[in-house]
Amino acid sequence: MTFQEFFLEIKKNLKSTDISDMTEHLAYQFNIEGEEAGTFYVEAKDGELYVEPYEYLDRDVIFTCTADTLRKIAMGDMNPIMAYTIHKLKIDGSIDKALKLKDIIDRIK
Numbered sequence: 001m002t003f004q005e006f007f008l009e010i011k012k013n014l015k016s017t018d019i020s021d022m023t024e025h026l027a028y029q030f031n032i033e034g035e036e037a038g039t040f041y042v043e044a045k046d047g048e049l050y051v052e053p054y055e056y057l058d059r060d061v062i063f064t065c066t067a068d069t070l071r072k073i074a075m076g077d078m079n080p081i082m083a084y085t086i087h088k089l090k091i092d093g094s095i096d097k098a099l100k101l102k103d104i105i106d107r108i109k
Contacts (some may be wrong), residue, residue, distance in 0.1 A: 003038030
């Protein structure tokens with residue numbers, strides 16, 4: 001799978017996520033390593049979720065992992081805190097805001 005195919009899969013999964021009650025601005029950049037390497041961002045702003053295949057310069061957190069790890073986290077097969085603990089997920093930035101990623105993941109339909 002290419003990064004573009006992986007990105008479209010992620011964007012499709014996040015598209016219908018209802019965060020209308022989330023008022024805090026969150027900006028996450030994901031650096032994907034390995035076979036499907038690439039960068040994209042997820043932004044929660046004004047109760048809407050934006051997902052684009054670009055770097056986000058004013059980000060709160062950078063997550064770095066493989067596509068496989070991110071899939072497992074998004075599908076609920078791997079706890080993001082556990083992924084961080086076992087060094088499958090690197091976090092650079094605000095830990096408080098990083099922890100809020102789980103709130104978004106829990107809402108994926």
